[in-house]
Amino acid sequence: MAAANYLPSEDQFLCSICLDVFTDPVTIPCGHNFCKNCIAEHWNTNDQYLCPLVNTLFSEMVAQFRQSAQQKASSSSSEQQVSKPGEVPCDVCTGTKLKALKSCLMCLVSYCETHLEPHLTASRLKRHQLIDPVENLECRMCTEHDKPLELFCKTDQTCVCMLCMVLDHKKHDVVPLTEEYEGKKVELEKTEAEIQQMIQKRRLKIQEIKHSGKTEAKIQQMIQKRQLKIQAIQHSVDLSEEDADREIAEGVQVFTSLKESVERGLNELINTIKEKQKTTEKQAEAFIKELEQEISELMKRSTEVEQVLRSEDHLHLLQSVQSLNIQHPPPTKDWTEVSVRPSSYEGTVVKAVAQLEETLSKKMKKLLEAELKRVQQYAVDVTLDPDTAHPDLILSDDGKQVNLGDRLSKLLRKNLPDNPERFSNSASVLGKQSFSSGRFYFEAQVKGKTKWDLGVVRESINRKGSINLGPQNGYWTIWLRNRNEYKALADPPVLLSLKSPPQKVGVFVDYEEGLVSFYDVDAAAFIYSFTGCSFTEKLFPFFSPCNNNDGKNSAPLIISPVRVN
Known part of the structure; x- marks a missing residue:
């Protein structure tokens, strides 16, 4: 029954060489079956007579x-x-x-x-x-030779294959891609560093421009300083107005006009500064916009360089350098000398203040002219006192001129008595008139002289031996030395800065107020004032023509008649 049900598989009748049903099947010593022709052909093509049967167990594994x-x-x-x-x-x-x-x-x-x-x-x-x-x-791949692009021709700056090197680039400088890759990578890293440095410089320039552009606070501070200055000027004007109670209506009009000029100058200054500020802000905005555009271009180039630098592909890096031209930073503007300078406002302020000072100078000149007219009303007739004159001095017959005699005149001079009133060492002389109250004024011509002393003294001054000019010794004087060195002999002495050498000097004294003032008569300019003086004795006009200085200082000191304009 079992034999009746057994049906052999087709695989059992197949040759393992030809994979077909056996033809003239034979069995070799190992027990495997093959077609006779199949095993014979197999052994004919192999030196060893081995079984060609596949190990089925290993095959399954x-x-x-x-x-x-x-x-x-x-x-x-x-x-x-x-x-x-x-x-x-x-x-x-x-x-x-x-x-x-x-x-x-x-x-x-x-x-x-x-x-x-x-x-x-x-x-x-x-x-x-x-x-x-x-x-x-x-x-x-090389499009011409269908070979890998493994080399780089430095002569033609292009990637080539082996055949290209032998045929078309035989005498050119050809290196492996890796070598050129490393060189270009170093160049690109340097370019990237330059780009980053340029970006940083432009960012710093933007900060500089923004910082310099923020000048509003500076302008307000400058305006505030000028307003304080104007207030100080106005305060001085107010003080002058208080003192101008003795002046006529013209003086009041001058002060009012001065204040209006100050206010008008301030308004013009503020408007000018604001207009310049607008121009500066527009310039700064334009610079910032241009710098930001350059930064954008540089950052774009930086991104391209960074992307290429990340590539490990030699060929890709070199081809990118050639195609994108990123080996160098993009062209940019040289910003080294570019800046927004708010200092120009200082020039504006200086110009405005200069104009204000010019206006003030004109106004002050009018005030001084009025002041000079006022003090000239107290003019007195002064003559020189020969009893006080140094023996070497020569006085005119009318007592209005004095100079130092030459050697011959000294030899011929009179044998003058050495009275207590006479100066013995100093080439000086006093006026005959004395003043112990009120106000007085006189003028002396100093034209053509290189040295002179002029002022007032108290009666008890030392007239013998060496003399030290100064209020502590009873002298309120100014002098000229070396043609253009003017000093007020205060304690300590004050060097005077005069616009022009005075030709005629006016001296005004207010005994009760303790004031001694000096004026340049022709220029109607103020020279100097001793203030807060305490007078308790008679005061005398004082003159010293000084030595001749080998004839260079031979011109006389002349007491001039006062002409009130």
Whole structure:
């Protein structure tokens, strides 16, 4: 029954060489069956008479291993990322394309993780150069010779293959891509550093311009200082107005006009500064806009350079340098000397203040003219006292002129008595008239002289021996030395700065107020005042023509008649 049900399998009648039903089946010593012709041909082509039968057990093991590997690969593929738009896909994957991990420059193929494994394990494939995945690997082939572009021609600045080097670039300077890659990478890193430095400089320039552009606070501070100055001037004007109670209506009009000029000058100054501020802000905005545009261009170039520098692909880096021309920073403006200088406001302020000072000077001149007219009303007739004159002095017959005699005149001079009133060492002389109250004024011509002393003294001064001019010794005087060195002999002495050398000097004294003032009569200019003096004795006009200085100072001091304009 069992024999009736047994049906032999077709596989049992198949030759394992031709895989067909046996023809003239034979059995070899190992017990395996083959077609007679099949085993004979097999042995004829092999030196050893071995059984060609496949080890079925090992074959099954191999089949199971292959199935397991395929299942593992399938599972691994499901875990890997599917290639997205913009990413390089695996060239080996069929169906769903996985994301490539590397590209082989030898195979010109991109591989996912699974298909990359042979390049990581097989010794022959390990020698291939792997890079980050890139597209269009076919562009790495020479279009003329269909060979990999492995070299770089420095002469023509282009990538070439081996045949190109032998044929078209035989005498050119040709180096491996890796060598040129390293050189270009160093140049690009230097370019990147320069670009970053340029960006930093322009950012600093923007901060500088913004800082210099923020001048509103500075302007307000400047305006405040000028307002305080104006207040000080107005205060001085107010003080002068208090003193002008004795002046006529013209003086009041002058002060009012002065205040109006100050206020008008302030308004003009503020408007001018604001207009300049607007211009400065527009200029700063234009500079900032231009700098920001350059920074944008530099940052764009920096991004391009950084992207190229990240590439490990020698050919890609060199071709990018050639195509994008990023080896050097883009052309930019030299900002070294460019700046927004708010100091120009100082010029504006100085000019405005100068104009104000000019106006003030004119007003003050009018005030001084009025003041001079006022003090000239107290003019007195002064004559020189020969009893006080130094023996070497020569006085005119009318007592209005005095100078120092020459050597001959000294020899012929009179034997004058050495009375107590006479100066013995100092070439000086006093006026005959004395004053112990009220106000008085006189004028002396000093034209043509290089040295002179002039002022008033108290009656009890020392007239013998060495004399020290100064209020502490009873002298309120000014002098000239060395043609243009003017001093007020105060304690300490005050160096005077005069616009022009006075030709005629006016001296005014207010006994009760303790005031001694000096004026340049022709220029109607104020020279100096001793104030807060305490007079308790008679005061006398004082004159000293000083020595002749070898004839250079021979002109006399002349008491001039006062002419009130």
